[in-house]
Amino acid sequence: MTNLLYVFEGMTSFPTLIAAVVGVLWGMCGGALPGISTAIAMSLVLPFTYGMDPSSALVLLGSIYIGSEYGGSIPAILIRTPASGSSAAAVLDGYAMQKQGRGGEALGLSLVGGTIGGLIGLLMLTLMTQQLSKLALFFTPPAYFALGVLGLSVVAAVSPGQIVKGLIAAILGLMLATVGSDPVSGVTRFTFGYPELLGGIPVIIVMMGIFAISELLIQARERHWPDEVAKGKTKLVLPSLKKLWELRVPQFIAVILGLIEGLTPGGGGSIASFMSYNEAKRWSKNPEKFGKGSEEGVIAPETANNVVALTALIPTLSFGIPGTSNAALLLAALLIHGLHPGPLLFSAHPEVVYRMFGGLFVANIGMFVFGILLLSPLIWLVNRPKAYLRAGIFVLIFSGVYSINLSEFDLYMVLAVGVLGFLLRALSFPYLPFILAVVLGYMIEANYRRSLLITDGDHIVFLQSPLAVGLLSLAALFVLAPLYRQFRNRKSVPSATNDIA
């Protein structure tokens, strides 16, 4: 009952309402601007969350995530330019509908499908995470260590075909996490005499460097953009209830696949939307229409996107496993406010979690309302010169970072992390393992060493806790399953080659 009250507070209190509205608006704008991913839109506002209460900060970031999923569909449908991987599937039939003069219908399907997907995803998030709070009492330092290892074990899943590079990226992230005071003795490590490094490299600096600065450095080579322009006259056409009922099968498929992908480490909106598209085509009565302007081909990926945006928070909040970059940013926001993921979060700070759920409900409704009202300004944004956009982002990054500690040192740090992120991406290293390691590094080391203090250095402590054993076993499974899959694929490739020969 108390939790319901918190949800109601989240839906009605002024700070969370403002956070939800601003977040959805910023997310829609960020999504509509080609080249700005959801992660960049989220990382740019991270510095502003410092002064906010944790619920509002999480609602702000979650709402950006929700809003950008619809915003990203606008350039995808109108000018065949997906702003992110998760809106790429909408190009296939959305752009075909636009060419037939049905762009408004495609945007309407995207908006309604996204809203339905978001609300169902939120319901799943609320129902599934509530059960996990019962585990909170069993969490001791060994279990927390195991929880951190479980989070890090996703490295193998998010580095398909390049596990060595994924592991290297994770180790570099852990190395970065060791900068500053030792979590047990307080001895300083790798600070090189700079007092600014005593508290370590702030997660917020890492996030802005990795997502925003590295992205701008990557985009430095794209100096000449195609000048395709979206028509400002497109009018949104919402689907009727009868039409929605006719499209129930692709929506159902999208909800199921969105839930599975949201819960799966390394899943995410891109995979869910393409899988939903494929399955919707397979189960469709008119598969021949796919790719030629099929309504099912638009609503399936767009529903799946928004289901994932919410269900990806289930492993993030419950176990500290951010399967996607966007979820990692939400995890960073938790840490910035001194909150640690895990079942204890639900019992120690239920007000934060349930107010967030309330705020995210408002965000979903807000997305629907603003999606109807603001289509023309969003189309105007899609057509802005990219040069001005990127220049503005640079000023926003530097201003935001400086405002945290009023320190020029932070500006150098964000540039250094940005260069590291750029090098990782330019040399084809997956960067999600790096972020995971930075976020989870302190938690793993601190709890590992605290656990050993209990038994005076004896590792048996990790086998004495059934919860720790369970989590470590799950972590081993997460690492070994992709390795086995990779091994099996490699074996099948030569045999297939032999067959052809």
Add this chain to the structure above:
Amino acid sequence: MKRSVVTGAVLLGIAVLYWYLADGIPKSPMSGSVGADGLPKLLAICLGVLSLILIAQSVLSPASEPAAAAADVEDTGDAEFTGEGFFLALKMLTIAVVYVLILPVLGYAASAGLLLLAIAMFFGRPFGFQVLAFASVGAVMAHLVFVTLLGVRMPTGFWPSLGWF
């Protein structure tokens, strides 16, 4: 192959340097059995081993590298980088570093204006009234949002010493 071998060699160098620095971490009786240098040394060893594996993979299977690189590109979502890409990124980084250097001297608004101008021109906007107007309006907007509205004490530069502000 060359790029992976060089990357592996650089990472190996980082591993050695990191070990050396970890070895210099002071000992404390409060550090417990693992010590403050325990995890860093373990990480240095792991990085060293993985760097050698990366080099060995590149040397032993050079033929598979283009396919692997193509797979990598697909996974990270970034098209393969050429020398020109690195050079352009370095140019943009230089603009950013210059901004940080001039910030305490010229103050927030002037530096922000110059940054807007430089980045817009970097991305191909020709120098002229439009880009100058963009930089000026952008700088004023940034000042209004961060200094006036949010109350952030941004660097003022040398202007106050002239008695202008």
